[in-house]
Amino acid sequence: MNDNMPMVEVKNLDVTFDTGRHRVRALAGVSFAIAPGESFGLVGESGSGKTTVLRVLAGLIRQWNGGITVAGKPLTPDRDKDAKRAIQMVFQDPYGSLHPKHTVDRILAEPLQIHGIGDIENRMKDTLEQVQLGAAFRFRYPHQLSGGQRQRVAIARALILRPKLLLLDEPTSALDVSIQAEVLNLLAKLRHELDLTYILVSHDLAVVAQLCHRLAIMRTGEIVETADSEKLAKGELTHPYSRQLLTASKGFDRAAIAAFTDL
Amino acid sequence: MTQPILEVEKLNIRFHSASGTNHVVRDVSFTLGREKLAIVGESGSGKSQTARAILGLTPGQVSAQKLAFDGQSLLGLSNAEWRKIRGRRITMVMQDPKYSLNPVMRIGDQLLEAAARKGSRAALKTRALEMLQAVKIRDPERVFRAFPHELSGGMGQRVMIAMMLVTEPELLIADEPTSALDVTVRLQVLAILDDLVKTRDMGLIFISHDLNLVSTFCDRVLVMYAGQILEELDAKHLQDAKHPYTRGLLACTPNLENPVAVLPTLQRDPSWMAPVDR
Ligand SMILES: Nc1ncnc2c1ncn2[C@@H]1O[C@H](COP(=O)(O)OP(=O)(O)OP(=O)(O)O)[C@@H](O)[C@H]1O
Numbered sequence A: 001m002n003d004n005m006p007m008v009e010v011k012n013l014d015v016t017f018d019t020g021r022h023r024v025r026a027l028a029g030v031s032f033a034i035a036p037g038e039s040f041g042l043v044g045e046s047g048s049g050k051t052t053v054l055r056v057l058a059g060l061i062r063q064w065n066g067g068i069t070v071a072g073k074p075l076t077p078d079r080d081k082d083a084k085r086a087i088q089m090v091f092q093d094p095y096g097s098l099h100p101k102h103t104v105d106r107i108l109a110e111p112l113q114i115h116g117i118g119d120i121e122n123r124m125k126d127t128l129e130q131v132q133l134g135a136a137f138r139f140r141y142p143h144q145l146s147g148g149q150r151q152r153v154a155i156a157r158a159l160i161l162r163p164k165l166l167l168l169d170e171p172t173s174a175l176d177v178s179i180q181a182e183v184l185n186l187l188a189k190l191r192h193e194l195d196l197t198y199i200l201v202s203h204d205l206a207v208v209a210q211l212c213h214r215l216a217i218m219r220t221g222e223i224v225e226t227a228d229s230e231k232l233a234k235g236e237l238t239h240p241y242s243r244q245l246l247t248a249s250k251g252f253d254r255a256a257i258a259a260f261t262d263l
Numbered sequence B: 001m002t003q004p005i006l007e008v009e010k011l012n013i014r015f016h017s018a019s020g021t022n023h024v025v026r027d028v029s030f031t032l033g034r035e036k037l038a039i040v041g042e043s044g045s046g047k048s049q050t051a052r053a054i055l056g057l058t059p060g061q062v063s064a065q066k067l068a069f070d071g072q073s074l075l076g077l078s079n080a081e082w083r084k085i086r087g088r089r090i091t092m093v094m095q096d097p098k099y100s101l102n103p104v105m106r107i108g109d110q111l112l113e114a115a116a117r118k119g120s121r122a123a124l125k126t127r128a129l130e131m132l133q134a135v136k137i138r139d140p141e142r143v144f145r146a147f148p149h150e151l152s153g154g155m156g157q158r159v160m161i162a163m164m165l166v167t168e169p170e171l172l173i174a175d176e177p178t179s180a181l182d183v184t185v186r187l188q189v190l191a192i193l194d195d196l197v198k199t200r201d202m203g204l205i206f207i208s209h210d211l212n213l214v215s216t217f218c219d220r221v222l223v224m225y226a227g228q229i230l231e232e233l234d235a236k237h238l239q240d241a242k243h244p245y246t247r248g249l250l251a252c253t254p255n256l257e258n259p260v261a262v263l264p265t266l267q268r269d270p271s272w273m274a275p276v277d278r
């Protein structure tokens, strides 16, 4: 892979959900490129299509139009096992995403079995170490773990397949600030050590500034602005919707809210 | 002072199991007027269990010297008495919207069920659509007919809030009600709650991990640690908290303008636990 080749390139991605009763155009021509080792943030309106972008990349939505390449190879709706393995997702809902009746051991073994990978014992040990969970956690059930521990199991489940690209859908929004800090520190360290590329969805601009190099701001199925995190930290975003997000991030303020418009 | 909406005195919650007793809420006392009261604290500190106990919904063993709503004791109510209060005079927005919504029932039917008391179906539907609009759902008609799995995370959370709005409660307990919303919609939804407190004299208990939001939105803040209230603060003075635990929580919060290489994490101190008299 040459140095200039993006890890992910998405061109004019379009997704429409058809439920029989309604057609919803969830993505309307989304384009972005992410370099290898980069951490890219997706923020924006609730319902704007952030999770949909991740689900397309993870292969969970098969009906889409547009062009996607990962490490130079076109991604097709019917991708092979290796392509699937290279992209892993940590889901928005930390309570629902782990099977309540499976132990951590079983939760981590399952993806290895699905992908026919034999080295289960060693991989399990390494991965638990990476997310800083001791071997004692292997035989616990999700309800016996704290929120932060559960989220670390979800991250471990994604890492155990040794992916190149990790899709993180609001990985810390259900966590308290102390556990959030632990998870953010861990993600930063892992990206470095394992040479990972991240796409992080978050509503918290400070979390994005903390973990990401660049970000895109979405509204109604479109990207309205792409910027460096430095611009974000300095409050130098330019699109009116982005500016409204910056204002809203400062906290509750009736005067500011009254001035919000539907941009 | 007028009659408080809620009085809680020495609330204790215990979970008993084969391996022993877990005392998860310890001597918690507070009163609530027509105001916005925040409960903050780390995960597992007892925020949700305290909230659930008020509604008689914790699976744990509850004891209290006093637990009263609008002067009426909530201890030992019959099921029939609870039905007059729960989801009518006191409503709770739960932490996990996806679990609180029925996955096989259309959103509209769930909204109508929550409002199930006054008016014709047509009038109730109009009201439900208004509530979806109030929480900034872009296409209320579609969402009204949708099933929960067709909604994004934040849309599900807004449906939960709309459902609360149609019940018009006197006391609202909101457990992380806006964690899945973008910051703009979040503030717009909070403005609705603010109006209910100011114009309809509703009392609000607001559970959140977002200290900055709480300090700008609420009137008072209770800080919980290991089942106890460590300190109570004026919301606008939260940033000046003295207790090392509260200071620790503030320090862990990432700051947009000054990102740091490694975020501080909380260093807990056993001496923060006060002894509890039995
Ligand atoms: N399975 C589905 N069937 C029908 N519509 C869907 C489905 N999944 C998503 N949608 C719709 O697609 C749009 C985008 O949803 P998506 O989950 O990508 O939003 P999001 O940006 O992640 O929002 P949030 O921040 O609230 O999680 C929404 O209007 C949603 O209702």
Ligand SMILES: Nc1ncnc2c1ncn2[C@@H]1O[C@H](COP(=O)(O)OP(=O)(O)OP(=O)(O)O)[C@@H](O)[C@H]1O
Pocket (backbone or CB within 6 Å): A147, A176, B015, B022, B024, B041, B042, B043, B044, B045, B046, B047, B048, B049, B050, B059, B095
């Ligand atoms: N059904 C149960 N059986 C035993 N213990 C329980 C049960 N439900 C909750 N607990 C324990 O009670 C304590 C308080 O839980 P609670 O849900 O009130 O925490 P919280 O402050 O709301 O945390 P979070 O911020 O993670 O939601 C925790 O230690 C939890 O493990």
Ligand SMILES: [Mg+2]
Pocket (backbone or CB within 6 Å): A050, A051, A052, A092, A169, B152, B153, B154
């Ligand atoms: Mg989402």
Ligand SMILES: [Mg+2]
Pocket (backbone or CB within 6 Å): B047, B048, B049, B095, B175
């Ligand atoms: Mg809780």
